[in-house]
Amino acid sequence: MHRFANPARFLRLANVALPWLAALAVLSLAAGLYLALFDSPPDYQQGDTVRIMYIHVPSAWMGMFCYTAMAAFSAMALIWKHPLADLLARATAPIGAAFTLICLVTGSLWGKPMWGTWWAWDARLTSMLILFFLYLGYMALANAFDDPGRGARASAILALVGFVNVPVIKWSVDWWNTLHQPASVIKMGGPAIDKSMLIPLLLMALGFQAYYFVVLILRARAEIAAAKIGTIRMAQVHAAGQGD
Amino acid sequence: MDAIRSFLAMGGYGAYIWPCYLLATVVMVGLLVVSVRTARRREGELDRLQQLRRDRPGRRRRTAIAEGSNP
Numbered sequence: 001m002h003r004f005a006n007p008a009r010f011l012r013l014a015n016v017a018l019p020w021l022a023a024l025a026v027l028s029l030a031a032g033l034y035l036a037l038f039d040s041p042p043d044y045q046q047g048d049t050v051r052i053m054y055i056h057v058p059s060a061w062m063g064m065f066c067y068t069a070m071a072a073f074s075a076m077a078l079i080w081k082h083p084l085a086d087l088l089a090r091a092t093a094p095i096g097a098a099f100t101l102i103c104l105v106t107g108s109l110w111g112k113p114m115w116g117t118w119w120a121w122d123a124r125l126t127s128m129l130i131l132f133f134l135y136l137g138y139m140a141l142a143n144a145f146d147d148p149g150r151g152a153r154a155s156a157i158l159a160l161v162g163f164v165n166v167p168v169i170k171w172s173v174d175w176w177n178t179l180h181q182p183a184s185v186i187k188m189g190g191p192a193i194d195k196s197m198l199i200p201l202l203l204m205a206l207g208f209q210a211y212y213f214v215v216l217i218l219r220a221r222a223e224i225a226a227a228k229i230g231t232i233r234m235a236q237v238h239a240a241g242q243g244d
Numbered sequence: 245m246d247a248i249r250s251f252l253a254m255g256g257y258g259a260y261i262w263p264c265y266l267l268a269t270v271v272m273v274g275l276l277v278v279s280v281r282t283a284r285r286r287e288g289e290l291d292r293l294q295q296l297r298r299d300r301p302g303r304r305r306r307t308a309i310a311e312g313s314n315p
Contacts, residue, residue, distance in 0.1 A: 037265075048255035055268045098275050106264040113260050211272060218279040225286035232293050 006084050007224045014217040021217070025210035032203030040196050050197070052110040057185070058205040059102040062212060063131055064166050066096025070138070071163040074156035084220075086152045087227070089159060090142055091219035095212055097135035104128060115179055123172035124180035127165055134162040148230075 036054035043050035073089035076082050107125065108118045119125065138155050145151035168175075173182045184192045191198055254261045 042255060047257060049257045049260060051254065051261050052264045055264050059268065094275065098271050102268050102271055105267055109260045109264050113257055211276075215276055215279050218276075218283045222279070222283040222286045225283070225290045229286065229290050229293060232290075232297070 006082070007087075007227075010084055011221065011224065014220065018214065018217050021210050021213045025207050025214055027207075028203045028210065029207035032200050032207050035200035036204065040200050041194075043197075046114055049110055049113050052106055053197070054200055054204045056103060056106040056110060057201060058208045059099045059106065060128070061205060062208045063096055063100035063103050063128070064169060065209075066092050066099060066212065067131060067134070067159075067163065067166055070096060071159045071166075074159040077152065078156050078160070083227075086156065087220055087223040088216065089156065090152075091216050091223055093135055093139050093142070094219070095215050097132065097139070099208070099212075100128065100132040100135060104132060111179075120179050122178045122180055123176040124169065124178050127169040127172050130165055131169060134158070134165060138162070 032054065036051055040051070040054075042048045070089045070092045073085045073092065076085035077089060104125075107128070111120070112118050138158055141158055142151045142155035145154070172178060173180055185198070185201065193201070252258055252262075
């Protein structure tokens, strides 16, 4: 059973961390939501629509973070054949897809009152839509093969090739003339937004990050259990075959 | 009452702001619930399978051989 030695250690650590991460997620999201909705000022140009930012921007960061994590786990799975790496990449994909979907829809709801359109084929928006399709393609490919090993290899390669899209998203607002505004938090020379908006934004981002780890652990536990069930079933079939 | 109404109106942008918060809540809570239930179901099934193997020592040796461990 040495194959599960590492997942067993992972499970022990993950189960210790889980309640702390869940508490961190609840507390920072509660504080972030309170500040975002009640205790932050409307923007001088965008009015109250700026409150969409507290959902839109952290989910965009998480969409890119999850893809980066998925590509890193996929690289580890391909290079070192670490069974846990492949499983963590698979567990990350739906979380990243969920955050990217939230980013796209809230962006659309922000675009209508501020730009006068729900959607534009602008570099930032289009590259974010491609990110969403990459997640969907990854999940479809990972489950498309009868042999889970082949599915894992194919989807890991897709994750790595698709990673080229992440820097394109980040710098699309600098490389092309876009409708989307340029970076105002993660940029050279420090953030250009006021503390009263920056603090709720960072609290929401921290809450989303903690949420990611909570759901990642839960999904990884399900994947590990599924792998063990598969091994036991296979052994039973094998034993039954020998008995005949 | 007026305070609540003006809060919900969000300076006239309530129709855009509230769906954002609602969608984020539905998607994140939904994914969390699905993940918790999947983990519980699979871990429960694994426990049942392992219990079954412990209860049937006659088959245990064979399974051990099939798994490649030393009998």
